[in-house]
Amino acid sequence: MHLLRTQPGGFVSDDNIADLGQTPAELVILCSGDSSLALLAEAAQQLPDDYPSLRLANPMQVQNHASVDLYVDQVLQHAKVILLSLHGGIGYWRYGIEQLMQLAERGVTLILVPGDDRPDPELSALSTVPAEQAERLWHFLRQGGRHNALQLFNCLAGQWLGRAYPWGEPQALPRTAIYHPVHASPQLSDWQAQWQPDFPVAALLFYRSHLQAANTGFVDVFCQRLQAAGINPLPIAVVSLKEPGCLAVVQDLLDEVDAGVILNTTGFAQSSPEAPHVRPFRRNIPVIQAICAQDNEPGWRDSEQGLGPRDLAMHIALPELDGRIISRPISFKDLAWRSERSQSDVVCYRAQPERMDFVAQLARRWVELARVPNPHKRIALILANYPTRDGRIGNGVGLDTPAAALNILRALKQQGYPLDGELPASGTALIQALLGGVSNDLESLDLRPCHQSLGLDEYAEQFRALPHANQQAVLARWGRPENDPMFRDGRLMIAGLRFGLTFVGIQPARGYQVDASAVYHDPDLVPPHGYLAFYFWLRHTYGAHAVVHVGKHGNLEWLPGKGVGLSDECWPDALLGPLPNVYPFIVNDPGEGAQAKRRTQAVIIDHLMPPLTRAETYGPLRDLELLADEYYEAQLLDPRRARELQRDILKLVRETHIDRELELDEQLDSDADAAIWLPRLDTYLCDLKESQIRDGLHIFGESPTGRLRIDTLLALLRIPRGDGRGAQSSVLRALSKAFDLGFDPLDCALAEPWTARRPAPLSAVSDALWRT
Incomplete structure (x- = not known):
């Protein structure tokens, strides 16, 4: 382990020891919110000279045991009063709290309060002062503002440090x-006087704590960048969007200014598992998550992951539950000034203008997508091609991608989008039309015509606009663009077709003369010139208003770069840019869908998995099932026949090698050991029969019909969902209860003979043997 001095916005890794560089003091205030610390440091400058010695610190900077022990030894054990304001509860700093409790046993006054507006009885109960006194200090911090901060200091000194400073009760400030x-x-009206009449309005939501701590420099810069991008900003400070009063004020402001987009910098999620279908905002406009990173910018730039686990949780994973569009970090923590009185580094959020421009352009393009009349919109549909053979064009997991693309084209045409002439009659016809031009198949590339291309001069201009490191990486791996297989007669070919102003393209290969399956997710392989040309052409020559990547999954979101919180040097960012990206994606793989959301600002449109049905039994398995049914019936009526059936069943089990699946002994006797192997076989056959399997592919925009619809609904409803009550319960259990069968169909021994009542409606469905 190494002893490291902490840096503003930086966190020492678990294998090192963090040193805050502080000396002992009578009063120590620990806050996990840097905005609260900044406010307290600012207020501390107005305290009288004889005020007790004071230290401010963020407990998240001393996370591991060794770091906590060092801080206890250097500072905390010498304090008379320790106030801890902690986000997330005891679990977020458990070892630190354990050490504080030991100090409390030695006489230190300990006050523990939540770091947000939600009460935390478990945390607060550990305080050594009366509950009403701890709650007063909590309200000083939660209300914020310089006046409340000064009253907090005076109250602490007056109550527990023997000073006679006057203090008043916490004063409530506007929540929004x-x-x-x-x-x-x-x-x-102050903002409206500055707005341009033709610009759309973007509501910029940020935490009120930034306003209270005068930490609004990044908001000022972001407003300037939005105005430069042709957007009228309306910054609104809120305590929490989960607070109904705050949300109501925001909703009314959105309606009053006819907002076209919401830029949300607050963390966590508004939605609730108890009401998953309730929209976070009533206004039907995009909500873009602009990330105020908890880390500092140098750490982010050096990190392959990009943003750390706290940002991933607060600003990405949880906001995704609301359906927010995940964008980029617009600010990072940095040193604002050094408070010598509290021996603390005051942290501010430092604007990142280049990333702000990306988010501003993304917001502008989403607004334009709503404003531009449909006949003038240029939409590009992108079909994945993995591996890069012609037979794999439009290969989406669980999706009939060609048919899906055709359905999307038909829907666009119905809505007045610019699609001229007749569309292909089927998905197969669409693929055949695409194969009439160039594709990723190198063997036939020179034999096919090209319907669109990018001139070498135009390509070179766009290439030079890339960050220098990206240019060098491509040249080092792939050489000059003239050497690219997609280069022909001074131009780089673009695979795809145009139907009027709407484009259907084949996503380029990630490389040539390489193992396609090995490099598809390769985090290091930079794309070749032909790949770059495809997306350059989409953005700058064709002028796409939005792209639709059809089906799981393409390769754009897997290009090299940071995992989350991308920079301008990350390849998905450099190629797609701030384009709106819509992505029909199979509903049962949210993990890989998240990759597209976080790295290509994708809006995921979930589609159903393929129709589901029961596996049933076929061939020898069906023969075994019929023999088993006959055996159980013969057991009651003809025991001699039952013994013969036992031998026939065991013979067929051995011939089909199912005995290996059942792990049956070779010396097993059909009669003497029937009680062992017959129930095992019966359960095996029932498990196979009841297994859910795919039956075909899903077609985007179409719901299964007939038997497939019934079987799919049964597969979805057969087990409980959510809390398992009411409409979320199992349909099988509901039927069992309705017919008063007296057993649990999801928790029973399959294949047991049925001995209970046989309701007439069920008997009318089938005359097969009754079993569980």
Whole structure:
């Protein structure tokens, strides 16, 4: 382990020891929120000279045991009063709290309060002061503002440090407020006076704690970048979007200004598992998550992962539950100034203008997608091609991708999008039309015509606009663009067809003369010139308003770069840019869908998995099932016949080698050991028969019909969902209860003979042997 001095916005790894560089003091305030610490440090400058010695720190900077022990030894054990304000509860700093409890046993006054607006009885109960006194300090911190911060200091000194400073009760501040960098008490009209009449309005939501701590520099810069991108900004400070009063004020403001997009920098999720279908906002506009990163910018730039686990949880994974469009980090933590009085580094959020421009352009393009009349919209459908053989064009997992693409084209045409002439009659016809031009198949590439291409001069201009590191990586791996297989007669070919102004393209290969299956997810292989040309052409020559990557999954989201919180040097960012990206994706693989959401700002449109049905039994397995049914019936009526059937069944089991599946002994006797192997065989056959299997492929935009619809619904409803009550319960259990069968169909010994009542409606369905 190494002893490392902590840095603003940086966190020391678990295999090192963090040193905050502080000396002992009478009062130590630990806050897991940097905005609260910034406010307290600012207020501390106004305290009188004889105020008790004070230290401020973020407990998240001393996470591992060794770091906590060092801070206890250097600072905490010498304190008279320790106030801890902690987000997330005891589990987020358990070892630290255990050490604080030991200090409390030695006489240190200990006050523990939540770091947010939600009470935490488990945490607060550990305080050594009366509950009403701890709650007062909590409200000082939660209300915020310089006045409340000063009253907090005076209250602490007056109550527990023997000083006679006067103090008052916490003063409530507005929970939601419009912010303006010039006006102290701004009104909506102050912003409206600056707006351009033709620009759309973007609501910029940020935490009120930034406003209270005067940590609004990044908001000011973001507003400037939005205005430069042709957007009228409306920054709104909120305590929490989960608070109904805050949300109501925001909703009314959105309606009043006819907002076209929401840029949300607050973390977590608004939606609730108890009400999964309730929309977070009533206004039908995009919500883009702009990330205020918890880390510092140098750490982010050096990280292959990009953003750390806290940002991944707070600003990406949880907001995804609301359906927010995940964008890029727009600010990072940095040192604002050094508070010598509290021996703490005051952290601010430092704007990242280039990433702000990306998010501003993304917001602008989503607004344009709603504003541009449908006949003028250029939409590109991209079909994956993995491996890069012609027979694998439009290969989506569980999806009939060609038919899906055709359904999307038909829907676009019905809505007035620019598709001229007749569309192909079927998905197969669409693929045949695509194969009439160039594809990724190198063997036939020179034999086919090309319907669109990018001139070498145009390509070189776009190539030079890439970050220098990206240019060098491509040249080092693939050489000059003239050497690319897609280069022909001074131009780079683009695989695809145009139907009017709507484009259907074949996604390029990630490389040539390489093992396609090995490199599809390769985190290091940079794309070749032909790949770059495809997306350059889409964005700058064709001028796509949006792209639709059809089906799981393409390769764009797997290109080299950071995992989350991409930079301009990350390949998905460099190629797709701030284009709206819509992605029909199979519903049962959210993990890989998240890759597209986080790295290509994709809006995932879930589609059903293929129709499901019961596996049933066929061939020898069906013969065994019929013999078993006959055996159980003969047991009651003809025991001699039952013994003969036992021998026939065991013979067929051995001939079909099912005895190996059942792990039956070779010396097994058909009669003497029937009680062992027959129930085992019966259960095996029932398990196989009841297994859910795919029956064909799903077609996007079409619901299964007939038998497939019934079987799929049964497969989805046969087991409980959610809390398993009411409409979420198992349909099989509901039927069992309705017919008063007296058994649990999901928790029973399959294949047992049925001895209970046989309701007439069920008997009318089938005359087969009754079994569980």
